[in-house]
Amino acid sequence: MSGNEIITLGGQQVRVVIVGAGKVGYSLAQCLVEENHDVIVIEEDESRRNIIQNSLDVMTIQGNGASPRVLLDSEVRSADLMIAVTDSDEVNMVACMAAKRAGIARTIARIRDIESMDEAETEFHRSLGIDLTINPEYVTALEISRNLMIPTALEVEDFADGKVRLLELKIRSESPMIGIPLANLELPANVLIVGIFRQNKIIIPNGQDILLPNDNVFLVGEPKFLDMIQDEFANILDPVKRVMIIGAGRIGRSLAVLLEKEGIAVKVIDKDEERCQGLAKILKHSSVYHGEGTDIDLLIEEGVGDADAVVCLTDDDKLNLLLALLAKEMGTKKTIVRVGRTEYIPLMEKVGIDSVLSPRLITAGFILSHVRRGNYVSVSLLEGAKAQAMEVIVSSSSKVAGKKLKDIFFPPNSLVGAVVHRQDVYVPNGNSILYPDDRAIVFALPETISKVEKIF
């Protein structure tokens, strides 16, 4: 977030210290372990430490991440990167500063208390010894606003400076695409189906697979072509003009500001009067209402049914779900829900919530995208880390450079979705050749990622 610098970790295996084994810490550790890195987790709470110790191949240390006793441990000092993601900004900052002193080269801290990011602040943090600061709420708000801008999509990820886009769409039941083997589907030249999400599993399809109603499909391609075919798959929706946000926490506030900048009419509802007052001061055109999100009269009065999208951001997963269902019932076209527990994501999507977002996963994905080895540009976690989409730069020393794709042995469950050669985007086939400095968008299941890494 601070600058576009990517913390690259050259060499094979790196040692990462994660401070705080909360949900973000856990997701991070899980991804890093799956990619065969050495992971040390520092956690103060004994029971949380036990959970992570017993389920992941990591080393755990009980203690405070900012305490000298922990940081002077020789296993910790030999680390290459520290990621501090405890609940407390102060602990994260101090841990990173101390880690820098103790000799850890790179540090990343989760810092909540930053409403917007500017150069001066970034510079200040860097001078303290924090290379990268992450504000999970702001990252989440960005993600939601991007999601709202493309109304039919459940998830949107941009790669190669926006030249390539990954879309997740829900297939409508009468879509003409259903039941035809993928090999026979007529898609624009630069669009490819890279994944199907069915019954809580992601399938990397081959030509024989067919789409079924209510599948979620992942499409990769150039944005303008994707726009052309979206309505073949999913219900057509008008661009979002009116958004209702329920819950004015940090995410809600950041989101309201972001949406306002895009010229969208925003209504915010929150039960806390002080928070409402504070937000009303920041917002110029939008309106803020003080009231319970569950107050149906208030929702109807403020035209929840006419909103193009309702975003439920309270701290309570159950309440968010209920509110979203309520809004759907009243005629809202799109509902977005924030969840704390990632296990609920598939369930909520099943009962008709359009997008379910977990700030923790988004944050973990964001941090990971900054902790790639040399030639990785960005990474997104899909469907609760069930698959990853990665942007890779083909290095000149790579095994694949200059070879036809059909001659390269790709690990099963991985797929090159799109290639950016110089400035052109194309969907590769068996005869396509990858050249050094091309950018490839690779779609893969978690267990094959380390194998994919070896190829590029």
Next chain:
Amino acid sequence: MNLKLLQAIIGRLFTVYGLIMIAPALVAIYYQENTFRAFAPVAVVLIILGWSLVKSGRIQEKIGPREGLTAVAATWLLASLFGALAFYLSGCFPSFIDALFEAVSGLTTTGATVLPNLEIMPRSILFWRSLSHWLGGMGIIVLFIVLLPNIGMGAVHLFNLEVPGPVADKVMPKIRDTARMLWLIYTSMTVLSAVLLWLAGMPLFEALNHALTLVSGGGFSTRTAGASSFNSLAVELIVVIFMFLNAINFNLYIHAWRHRSLRSFNDPEFKLYGIIIASAFCLVTLSLITQSGTTIFTALRQSLFQVVAMSTTTGYAIADYNHWPIFAQFVLFMLMIVGGCSRSTAGGIKIVRILCLFKMAWAQIRQAIHPRLVVNIVVHDKVVDSNTLAKVGGFFFLYIIISCCATLLLTVAGLEIFDAMAATIASLSNVGIGFGAFGPMANYAFLGPGGKVVLIFCMLIGRLEILPLLVLIMPAFWKSKRKW
């Protein structure tokens, strides 16, 4: 139960085990023994079977607790069966039960033998006995984690199930690195002890065999009379030192190596281990001198060797302690129950568990006087959580109840009560030699097949620290396809 996953794991294990079995086959070729015809076919069958299982299985999902327990239990049972098959085919054993007893006794590092005369045995058989000790000492699965690339996240479960001890503390971030380090230390100890024994005058083949059985805490020998037949003080001292070193928590070595300091040996379990051995040594020596009038030098020599051999559950003997005063015998008996440190190659209840139990008992006594007193059980500056304490208590109970049941079954087979109890504890703690009829100079050949089966189970239960095998006898574990 995820069968595909189990197939993949067990298939890999078979392949590795088959490859290892080529070693005794090579020994047979070298010494021109016809046991080659026993080892080679079993090795080939294992490799083919393993390979086909690997092909049909798939490691896709995480290894859950159920799969972990099944994989560990199946690994040990199948490894024992195939080891026994090789023994049986060699024709050196009168029945398959005898062969199985010897194989289990080998893998579990018990060292109880059914062979009355070792000198007439083919060398390849002797070598396979020693090698199975060595494999089982550090653990088949630990070896398998080292040798095979990623078997997924569940390696942690498997590792913790096989490596003895109540608490799973990691010294390195990755389980594979930890396992590699353990085997590195283990192998270097083996090489070192083999060289030293050879220098002390043992023939090379016997030095190698004794090194393998010594560092694994096993107890098999290449001679019927065991370690006493060398009658050399140097050999005995080397044996004592390596027995002592290998019953220490291996994590301490890794710590010391990585931090380049011996600070890690300031460990409560290690200290108690030292105290137990020192005090037992003093008591036995005094008892020998005063009660049976042994000369001071002989008393010191025999008691040191015997105390360390029993405490580390190796089970070598240089003296027939059946003739010792009953007090000294009982000290040895208690040492067998306690065993060595956790995460070592020793068996028994493990010293850290005894330490926790003592502290729990002490805390209860204090609480009886001060009912509102808040007490924490602290081991190595860390509060042991109630869950771990409950597991320690449960383990102790199971150990006692299993030894009672096994003793009961052995008395049915017609054994005297103390003989039966000693045989049970000797198997359960993986010592191998007991008292009375199963004393240091005796063997298990005369025991009936029923008694042997009971002891086979005791040995496996003792090595795997009870639970992995005990869940197999739970009907619910087999019955339900679903998880409840």
